[in-house]
Amino acid sequence: MPVNIIVCVKQILDPEIPSRDFRVDAEQREAVRGAANLVTNIFCENALETALQLKEKSGGKITVISYGADSTEDALRKALAMKADAAIHILNDGQAHPDPLSVAQVLAAAIRKLGEFDVVMLGRESGDWGVGQTAGLLAEELGVAAVAFVDKVEIGADGLQLKRQTDVGYERVAATMPLVISITNDEHNVPRIPKTRDVMMSFRQPLTKWTLEDLGVNAAEVRAGNHYYAVVDLFIPVQELNCEFVDGDTLEARVEKFAQRIIEVTGSM
């Protein structure tokens, strides 16, 4: 059964940069890009990898959508190189960090414009702000069900068989389509590295570009954004290292004191 899959991806500041190179602009409440690369959010790549594996088994089509600045084209080209079928770039021409609801509204409008779909896959959260709300809000906007923290997707009898991670283990969910899934990482969805030839070909493939006006959303409202959500403060936590020695006459006494200090210290955390 061919599946029509939409994967939403986000480009972020490379979270792998060494911590000594990471700076924040406290006034703007933003990370400073500095020499860091922009990369596709890892959970989004896990989502794309999951989609590619599903398509390899079931057939169908994968359309990748991203809402972001001009540089987002790199993330979409990479998705094409990984063998997504089509890519759509919705240009974010203003806000540095649109809130998840604005993003969900924009993505939903783009998906409606595309027409029918079977499943939308997103990363469980982004590696920069880590809010993790977009998938749920997008499902709400589209009026379909959402399943979060999925690490395996298979074709089931009349829909999809999903395995999702929970705090205490995992759940198996039978879901009917259409639906929205947020994907988490797992050993089976490590993103593939595109072939050099496919990287080259990705630059010769068409890439659809839409503006907010093309989508019929209230562009002014989306650009203003942040109605329910505000970043109050942004700072790098200061780590303090203290070394403490416990004393005592006997080994038992020292162990006892050591255990007590651990309880005190962890209790105050």
Added chain:
Amino acid sequence: MNFELNEEQQQIKQSIREFAEAELRPHVLEWDESQHFPIELLPKFAQLGLMGIIFPDEYGGAGMGYIEYATIIEELGRVDPSIALSIAAHNSLCSGHLYIAASEAQKHKYLLPLAKGEYLGAWGLTEPSSGSDASSMRTVAVRKNGGWVLNGSKNFITNATFAATTVALAITDRTAGTHGISAFIIERGTQGFSVAKKENKLGMRASDTAALVFDDCYIPDDNLIGQEGQGFIQAMKVLDGGRISIAALSLGIAQGAYEAAVKYAKERHQFSKPIAEFQAIQFKLADMATELEAARLLTWRAAALKDQGKIVTKESSMAKLYASEVAVRVAEESVQIHGGYGYIKDYPAEKFWRDSKLCTIGEGTSEIQRTVIARQLLRA
């Protein structure tokens, strides 16, 4: 003039970097110590298109140019120079010779599977007593029964143990000098053809290097590449392209060593501050980075001219000469910046230093590069 990689090339660079970090980096030291070439990764190299980078689609290649090729070799070399060397030798030398000079039938039979990465290729020019003076080789090929019988040996051959196809040069007319040397395709398992001693090397230890022996080895006439007596001229053309890949390999080593030095200089505290704050270290880093950039520009220039179809004998020799010597200097300074930690295997500096030295020797020593450059300069 544009001195930056285009977006497409940057994405290829990024893709290879991700691959090298994920698949090579965790094993670098282990492969170095055990002298293990990871033949088990061949399907992955092939899938990425690394085994036929510069050959067109119709021969199973990825159809890229020399700029992309140099970028890929540099990125591999930045993490594991041995792997970069093996892949460069496979592409530039064995497959490169077939691409430049073989017949269509030979290309389809031998280049296609090599470029697709079904197996590795090796190239045999050097002999125990003929290195820089390549034309003084002793391996002979004598006509017999509609074919050729080869006798002699080749040494320091990259990929020798694993290669299913080897291109080797032999004398077919001792009286004709360099015009009496011909190139042959030898399949693994051919009677009288064997792989001899595997070398225990200073650096590049994960790259397979061994000797080849021909003992009354019969090769059909179909396996002669091009015309009889053209082998040496073909080999010189092969080396024009090959030198670009060794220049790129040198860049990778220098880049890896430089990055290790910067990282260490920022982390290492002496006299209550990071050593990167001392001018003695800063000047070293500045010189390393500057020389590295100069070497990269020379390499890219040779690659760009090669992509335009120009003869790049001088340019590729200049790139190889300069980049390889920069690699040795930068790697040595990286060891120096690391101090005692540069001398032990817990840090990557010592390995880059050991690996770098191959670059001023292999595929033409620095002295031979200077000879080639001078000959080109004074020819007019």
